[in-house]
Amino acid sequence: MSKKHLIHPTHPRAGARLLVALAAAGVLGFAFGISPFPAGSAHAVEETGSSVEPVRVQRGNVQEGFADLVESVSPAVVSVRVEREVAPSNASYDAPENFGLPEGHPMEKFFRRHFERRGGESPVPRNPSRRHRTMGQGSGFFISPDGYVVTNHHVIKDGERFVVVLHDGEEHDAELVGIDPKTDLALLKLDAGEDFSYVSFAEEDDLRVGDWVVAVGNPFGLGGTVTSGIVSARGRDIGAGPYDDFIQIDAPINRGNSGGPTFDLDGEVVGVNAVIFSPSGGNVGIGFAIPASVAQDVIAELMENGVVSRGWLGVQIQQVDKDIAASLGVEESVGGAIISEVVPDSPADAAGLRSGDVILGVDGEDIKRPRRLSRRIASLDAGAASDIRIWRDGEEQTVRVVLGELPRDEVAALVQEALEEALGLRLEQTDEGVAVVGVDPGSEAARKNISVGDIIVSVGVKEVARPEDFRESLESARSEGVESVLILLRRGGAQHYVALPVKDA
16 A cells, blocks of 8 residues: 555545544554453344344345345435534734735735734634534444444544434434544434334354445435445555454445445445545545444443443563564564563563563464454453463463553553654644654654654544654554654645654654
8 A cells, every 4th residue: 555645534524634533542552452342342232122123135136236235224324413613713813814815915014004003903803712613424324223323433523412314314413322432433322212224233254355345324415325346355454553454345435434334235234434545535446444343342332331441461562573583582473472561560560571572372362463462452351360371581481460451541651751752752732733842853853854843743544633642653553563654744834744764763
């Protein structure tokens, strides 16, 4: 995949070249055992006892079209409107751009003199305390007759009011039940006193490359739109997070399809549309969906608890490559994840795990790659005792670890300071975004001409809204063995890219 192309979420209010919070965890999902699978969650959403049954479709001849399938599932697919409140600008009224003029315009002096004669009153009366409301749109689908609706987290993020628009145009207010930013999933609930047509997740994860799929959604706010295609690939890692496991499809999806379902020919949901790969802002036949095997477990726990709990080991890890394997005397084919750092006072620390240990297995399951370790640990409950098979001092050993629960807020700062120091950058959260407030002379950042005042817009394919996002993206790339990542900077009114090495950061 070309580094010149970006991947961005598919709802209309997303920037055309940014990925908005697709998997907010970033690296510490890797480092601390985050996974899309919540600990102890049920495999499928429980039935409600309603007389309404989920949609079932008799598989037909594809050459005859998908009309019967679409007719059956469409009533369960909805549009989601999200109302947000936007803070007012802190810009000074006497700035030229606030008169609608570029700096240096011949009329600038006229307006400025007018402004000064009026004692500083703006020529265009404004209320600096006024907050503006904006509307976003996405897609979703019913998973129960009593009104539970699945969508993407980035569709409803920061929303204050949620309106679900049914297939026939009927509108209902919805309440937010829960979110899981790490998998970009969210759950809404309608209380309309009626039963809704709904669909179910595919119980068997047997989707194959080449299978037909049908996507239904709300692209560009147009309402129910149907496209078809095939599964292009499974298990795609697109750099959105440390546990990427996307289904790639070539059914055309666009901004606004986010949160909508992808169906197999039986009318079961095999994926939740989330991301498109687009060099131009439009569809080019490469879309990504969250697999049903991930979504159904997350949604079940959101329905039950409103939040997702994940097991926590407390280590930073990276892939065992050929050179690392040779230096440790372990077979490269064995794979595994080498511990680069143990978090103080973590479950791993309490159990005696240490930097340089290679994790080879968990509870009898072989671990070939760091991503699998993240998913395996997170599928376990906090407080569970787990046998971790490691390679240490030239031999295999087994260490028993009592897992903790992944901290929700504290983990973000654990490696921030060390990473910034290694890169020669110091960052702060400002009203403009994540700003560079310090650059060490002679550092890699200085050599790349990163300057104080630059705003970091994105790292790779992930938008940066907080300093923690920057750290997570770089740590994720480093854990994957990526040597450098593409950083999008904003300086003044222009944006430009810088490739920053992270391998040794």
